[in-house]
Amino acid sequence: DVKVTQSSRYLVKRTGEKVFLECVQDMDHENMFWYRQDPGLGLRLIYFSYDVKMKEKGDIPEGYSVSREKKERFSLILESASTNQTSMYLCAWGLGPADTQYFGPGTRLTVL
């Protein structure tokens, strides 16, 4: 089974800090995704990447950037954290278009 790990389960940061969320998969899959999940809004796609150095904006990219320097690692960056970015962040990998996606354990980020 492919394993997806995320750098932290819980994270507390202050407004204005730069925040890095790391996601690592242990296989050679191209497609990786970052979502956030909020009560009543469900999961929303922030960014995805289909290869090294390739990235595409999702539905809510504002305030976020991503980095994919190696195939196994996909990082989400909050350039200047704000309180409205308090959320559960989920990384996922997928085999191909319209195919199943598998999620990491998530990082619950609180911005004070």
Added chain:
Amino acid sequence: RKEVEQDPGPFNVPEGATVAFNCTYSNSASQSFFWYRQDCRKEPKLLMSVYSSGNEDGRFTAQLNRASQYISLLIRDSKLSDSATYLCVVTPDSGTYKYIFGTGTRLKVLA
């Protein structure tokens, strides 16, 4: 209208009961359909894919109704461990990496 809609519940059912959830989608060209299960404060996990011909896995049956644009999940002989939130997921076309998630239906199975 939301692209994917689910009744948020909670559905409170006794152990052993049969329970069914529906999920409606607005895009008639939608290609792939999935049910995920999410436990409290955990990540979503794939429960089953939904095929045009229907799909059964043990106590779980998923069906697709393209004419009425909904998918369903039936759980027979409910167990306490089935208590979770069930997420409906739809992909809008065959070439997309984009998933559209419902906000989930919460199920509580009571002893």
